[in-house]
Amino acid sequence: MNQRTTVLADGGRPIFVQIAAEIENGIVDGTLAEGTQVPSTTELAAFHRINPATAAKGVNELVADGVLHKRRGIGMFVSEGARERLLDRRRARFASEYVQPLVDEARKLGIDIEELKTMIDKSGSDT
């Protein structure tokens, strides 16, 4: 019986969403520091081999969101406070995206909550 659950592979998400997510990831992990310039839509299009309008759509989502801001004639830059805001948003989603699936899977396998906690403690101390 097929009981696996998966999140949709990236191929199923609109490309502009993936572009926005990629830039967000760069900001969260510090590759794109606040105040630095992000790749232009032309660069993004050539690098990912996608339509420039699609790349622009992804970037514009982040501008509308305040994560990026435009400096006329120069390009797009990471806004002040963007990283903290993205982190807050991800923390808010952490329970539904990571903890709940973990608990669901554990329940299917007959692992009780105490066992699960022990496993988490163990892998936490391993790293």
Place this chain on the structure above:
Amino acid sequence: MTAVVEVRGVTKAYGHQRVLDDVSLTLHENTIHGLLGRNGAGKTTLMRVVTGQVFAHGEIRVFGTTPAENAGVLERVCFVSESQPYPDHYRVRHVLAAAAVLFPAWDAAYAESLVADFDLPPERAVRKLSRGMRSALGIVVGLAARAPLTLFDEPYLGLDATARQLFYDRLLADYAENPRTILLSTHLIDEVGDLLEHVSVIDAGRIVLDDDADELRTRAVTVSGPSAAVASFTEGRAVLHLDSMTMLSRAVVADGRRADDDEVARRLGLELESVSLQDLVVRTTDHRRKGALR
């Protein structure tokens, strides 16, 4: 957005066979538009109608006016045809010289660099070029013409994967620098899908899908798992296809992704998979072989 091409209710028949059947299509300014469909679906005929080479019933507007016998329109249009005829004695450099005269925005230096990129021998007679080289020559003309409306009709015959990728890369780079309206007909959907902003699918002379590429990419989803759960997930939705075996089912749902799909699938113990643009097109244009798609 400004419409560069407007086709309204166009029908073209050869004898009793309708090659185009009430086709309507709009190409917006400065977009890369994909024209997808099976062989014989009407892609080439539609392109020939748009470029004024074939007469058809219905309304056809290119840059706001009729394209047929209209020099003002045609000098702004470059049609790279799959089987472009050239005069017998023409060498590669003659084709480029003729293109330089025909297209007001021709970029000779760019053409030179493309000729080198595609390893085209400038002195070779066109009739002695291989199929792939002829295709490459068409691509060079299509790109260097910088025509405000450029149509590529399956421009890659005989080109290997490396040369095709070169075409896609040069197309994207030049389009970013010099935006223009491009109509690209192809059946290599997986290869070009990401380059396209808008997609029209033609099947047996009719437009059967016409939407933004991103929209189409998220329109269909495959859901699989226990039959009862699949039935519950798909209830009231547009199911494009359903496969079943004992206790297990797999359905293609084609009415768009819903915000809570992931959550609902997880709760029901179902697996969700995206349907690629190519699969969606195959699914939509394959009438006889229903069930071929996973």
